Structures are given as structure tokens and as C-alpha cells.
Amino acid sequence: MSNSTQHPLQHLAQNLLGKAIHELEPEESHVLEQIRQRRPISRDAADASDKQSSFGERLSDRVASVGGSWTFIICFSLTMLGWMLLNTDVLTHFGMAFDPYPYIFLNLMLSTVAAIQAPIIMMSQNRQATKDRLAARLDFEVNLRAELEIMRLHEKIDQRIQQRLDQILERLPEQPPQA
Structure with missing residues (x-):
């Protein structure tokens, strides 16, 4: 060719x-x-990943970030405590408790939340693994580029040194022998 x-x-x-x-x-x-x-x-792995992600993937990330936060845990705990107090003391006093102890409806709600939240968190974890693979690939490209550029610089420096040595050797015969 x-x-x-x-x-x-x-x-x-x-x-x-x-x-x-x-x-x-x-x-x-x-x-x-x-x-x-x-x-x-070099490219930002987060930006590259976001360009490739679907609406559902971004939504699963948001749900997982909210569901895995202390804010969610505290608010959810306070809601459950309020639910129990409301149905045990306040509404029972007026005979209007809609979910008295043992809180069967609350258990159903908790099971439903867990059943929905678990696969969403798994989707987010899968997406994070994909992001990590993309980041590793981008890191590899940057590292390879740096290594190749260093090799090219070494080659250029070696060529320049060789040229300089050749110039020096060409001048040596021109100098008169020293006594």
C-alpha cells in the first residue's frame, strides 16, 4: 500500500x-x-454519561439519592411516628382511627414503598456501574494519550540530541589538534 x-x-x-x-x-x-x-x-465522565442517559435512568438516580438520604429517613420516621400517634391516641379518642394498632394499612404502605424503592435503587446502582465503566474507559484514553505524547516527546528529544551530536562531530575535525 x-x-x-x-x-x-x-x-x-x-x-x-x-x-x-x-x-x-x-x-x-x-x-x-x-x-x-x-x-x-479528556472529557468529563458525568457529562458523557448524562448525554447517554434516558429520562427513566435520571429519575432512578434522583429517587435513589432522595431515598438514601438522612433527610428522607428522618422525614419518613417522623411521618410513621405521626401516623402511629394519630391512630393510637388522637383519632382513637374520638373513635375515628382508620388504622388502629397493629397498623395493618401502615404495614401495607411500608411494604409497597419497599417493593417500589428496591428496584429503583438497583436501577440506579446499575447506572452507577455503567458510569464507572465509562469513567474507566475515559481515564484509559487520557492515560494512553499522555503515554503516547511522552513517547513522541522522547523521540523528538532523542532526534534533537542526535542532530546536535552529529553537528558536534562534524566540527571536531575542523579544530586543530591540541598539544
């Missing part, structure tokens, strides 16, 4: 990674393309 028909990344792939273009992983191809275009590679 001539240089004119060669894939634009082939030279970079061969020189930097020692691989043919068809042997590259998607992340490696992406990094080489960004190097070729002289563009930055």
Missing part, C-alpha cells in the same frame, strides 16, 4: 503502538485520531 492510499492513522498506529490499524481497540483508534487532529481527549 502506498503512502498516498494509506489510512491516516496507520503511521501513528505503527510508530506509537506497534500495531496495524485493523488491530487497534476502539479506544486506541479514538486516541490516535485525537492526536492526529491535535485535539484534547
Whole structure:
């Protein structure tokens, strides 16, 4: 294959990674393309993940963040305590308790909340695992880019040193021998 028909990344792939273009992983191809275009590679994993998420996934994150907070626990505990006090003391005094002890309706409500909340929290955990995998992939790309750029800099420095040494060696015969 001539240089004119060669894939634009082939030279970079061969020189930097020692691989043919068809042997590259998607992340490696992406990094080489960004190097070729002289563009930055780092991206915020949260932003990238949010762009890919659906409404349901974002909603599950919000529900899990609320359901896993001290504010929710305290408010929920106060609501249960209020429910029990209302049905045990206040409404029983007037003969209007709608859920007297043993609070069967309250137990039904708690079971329903738990049955709904558990899968939502699991969805959020799955989404967090996906975010973590995306963050790891983006970290890998940044690390690979940094490593390849350092290799390129080393190569340039080595070439410059070699050029300088060649210039010095060319001048040596010009100097008269010292006694």
C-alpha cells in the first residue's frame, strides 16, 4: 500500500503502538485520531454519561439519592411516628382511627414503598456501574494519550540530541589538534 492510499492513522498506529490499524481497540483508534487532529481527549465522565442517559435512568438516580438520604429517613420516621400517634391516641379518642394498632394499612404502605424503592435503587446502582465503566474507559484514553505524547516527546528529544551530536562531530575535525 502506498503512502498516498494509506489510512491516516496507520503511521501513528505503527510508530506509537506497534500495531496495524485493523488491530487497534476502539479506544486506541479514538486516541490516535485525537492526536492526529491535535485535539484534547479528556472529557468529563458525568457529562458523557448524562448525554447517554434516558429520562427513566435520571429519575432512578434522583429517587435513589432522595431515598438514601438522612433527610428522607428522618422525614419518613417522623411521618410513621405521626401516623402511629394519630391512630393510637388522637383519632382513637374520638373513635375515628382508620388504622388502629397493629397498623395493618401502615404495614401495607411500608411494604409497597419497599417493593417500589428496591428496584429503583438497583436501577440506579446499575447506572452507577455503567458510569464507572465509562469513567474507566475515559481515564484509559487520557492515560494512553499522555503515554503516547511522552513517547513522541522522547523521540523528538532523542532526534534533537542526535542532530546536535552529529553537528558536534562534524566540527571536531575542523579544530586543530591540541598539544
